[in-house]
């Protein structure tokens with residue numbers, strides 16, 4: 001279902017349908033708590049909570065799914081894992 005994002009112009013993201021919020025989010029708005037320990041995953045395209053995987057290159061936290069993706073890429077390039085779990 002297509003959503004007309006202009007209907008929600010000027011409204012805070014929590015009043016938007018999820019898809020519209022995702023568009024706004026992808027435009028670069030940083031939600032409160034995003035990328036913080038136990039908060040929402042730092043990755044723009046991801047809204048998973050409980051972000052506990054620390055990326056030392058930008059000092060932000062990611063969810064397990066995204067951290068695994070990054071670490072798989074690091075491993076493929078023979079590098080140390082990018083993210084490490086911090087409970």
Ligand SMILES: [Zn+2]
Nearest residue numbers: 041046063066
């Ligand atoms: Zn994520």
